[in-house]
Amino acid sequence: MSRAATQSGTNLGRASTPYLLILPAILFSFWIIGYPIYDLAGMSLRQVNRFGLTAGFNDFNNYSRLFSHQLFIGCLIRTLVWTVCVVGGTVILSVPIALILNEKFYGRQLARVIIMLPWAVSLTMMGIVWRWSLNGQSGMVNATLYQFGLLKAPIEWLATAGTAFPILIGVGILVSVPFTVTVFLGGLSSLPSDIFEAAKIDGADGWQRFRHLTMPLLRPFLNLVLVLNFIYVFNSFPLIWVMTQGDPANSTDILVTWLYKLAFRYGELGMASALSVVMFLILLALTITYAMLAMRNERST
Numbered sequence: 001m002s003r004a005a006t007q008s009g010t011n012l013g014r015a016s017t018p019y020l021l022i023l024p025a026i027l028f029s030f031w032i033i034g035y036p037i038y039d040l041a042g043m044s045l046r047q048v049n050r051f052g053l054t055a056g057f058n059d060f061n062n063y064s065r066l067f068s069h070q071l072f073i074g075c076l077i078r079t080l081v082w083t084v085c086v087v088g089g090t091v092i093l094s095v096p097i098a099l100i101l102n103e104k105f106y107g108r109q110l111a112r113v114i115i116m117l118p119w120a121v122s123l124t125m126m127g128i129v130w131r132w133s134l135n136g137q138s139g140m141v142n143a144t145l146y147q148f149g150l151l152k153a154p155i156e157w158l159a160t161a162g163t164a165f166p167i168l169i170g171v172g173i174l175v176s177v178p179f180t181v182t183v184f185l186g187g188l189s190s191l192p193s194d195i196f197e198a199a200k201i202d203g204a205d206g207w208q209r210f211r212h213l214t215m216p217l218l219r220p221f222l223n224l225v226l227v228l229n230f231i232y233v234f235n236s237f238p239l240i241w242v243m244t245q246g247d248p249a250n251s252t253d254i255l256v257t258w259l260y261k262l263a264f265r266y267g268e269l270g271m272a273s274a275l276s277v278v279m280f281l282i283l284l285a286l287t288i289t290y291a292m293l294a295m296r297n298e299r300s301t
Helices: 003-044 061-069 072-102 109-121 124-135 138-147 161-188 193-201 206-217 219-234 238-243 255-265 270-300
Strands: 044-050 054-057
Touching: 003 044, 003 061, 003 270, 044 270, 072 109, 072 193, 072 219, 072 255, 109 161, 124 138, 124 161, 124 193, 124 238, 161 238, 193 206, 206 219, 219 270, 238 255, 255 270
Parallel strands: none
Antiparallel strands: 044 054
C-alpha cells in the first residue's frame, strides 16, 4: 500500500471518529423521541376506542373531525395569542430586570434571590396560590381593592370570559420571568467590560451603549430564550389547568388543555392523537423557521 493511500485512510478514520462516538447517542435519541411520534402518527390514522384499542385505517377521519370541530380554530388562535403575549411580555420585562440586577448596588444579592424565588415553586403550586388570590368571594385581590375603595362589588376574575384569559397571560409572564432573567444575567456577566468602558470614554450615553453594544452581544442568549420559552409556553398545561381548566365555556382553552379533555375526559383518543401531531408539526415548523432566521442574521453580522 502506498504512503498516500495510508495517509488518506488515516485522515478518513480521524474524520469519522467523532461521528462514530456520537452515533449511539443519536440512535438512542431517535428511539426515545422518534418511536412515540411514529406510534402517535399511526394512531391518528386509525379508529381508536376510548380504551386505546386500534382498528383499521379510517381515511383521515380523525383529522377531518378535528379541523371541522367548532373549538379547533378558537383554541388555535388562543394558543398563538397566549404564546406570543407570554413570551413577548416575559422578554420585555426580563431585560430591564436583568440589567438592574447586573449593576452593583447594596442588597443586590437579596434582590436576585427574591426575583429567582418563584422559580423554586412548581407551576401547580403557583396556579393554586393565584386561583385562591383571585377568588371572587374571599380572594386577596378583591379584598385589597375593597380596602383602597377601588371596588364596590366582587369580581369573579377567573369565572368571567373577559378577564380570565388576560389574567392567565399576566400570571404566565410572571412565572416565566425568573428563568429568562437567569439566562440574561448569565449573558450579561460574560460580556467584555473593556468595550463598554471604551464606548463610555468616547461619549456614548447609556441608551447608545444598550442599543449598539448590549443587545447585539446578547443576541445569542435572546435567541435561546425565545426558542425555549416559545416551546415551553406553547405546551404549557399546569397553570391554565389548575386555574380555570379551560373554563368558562372553553374561553381559556388552548390546544394542550383541549387535547387533555379530548383524550381523558371525552375518550376521543383518535382525534387527540391527530391534534398532537398537528401541534408537533406547528412547533417544528416555527422552530425551524426561527432557527433559520437566527442563523441568517448571525451570518449577516
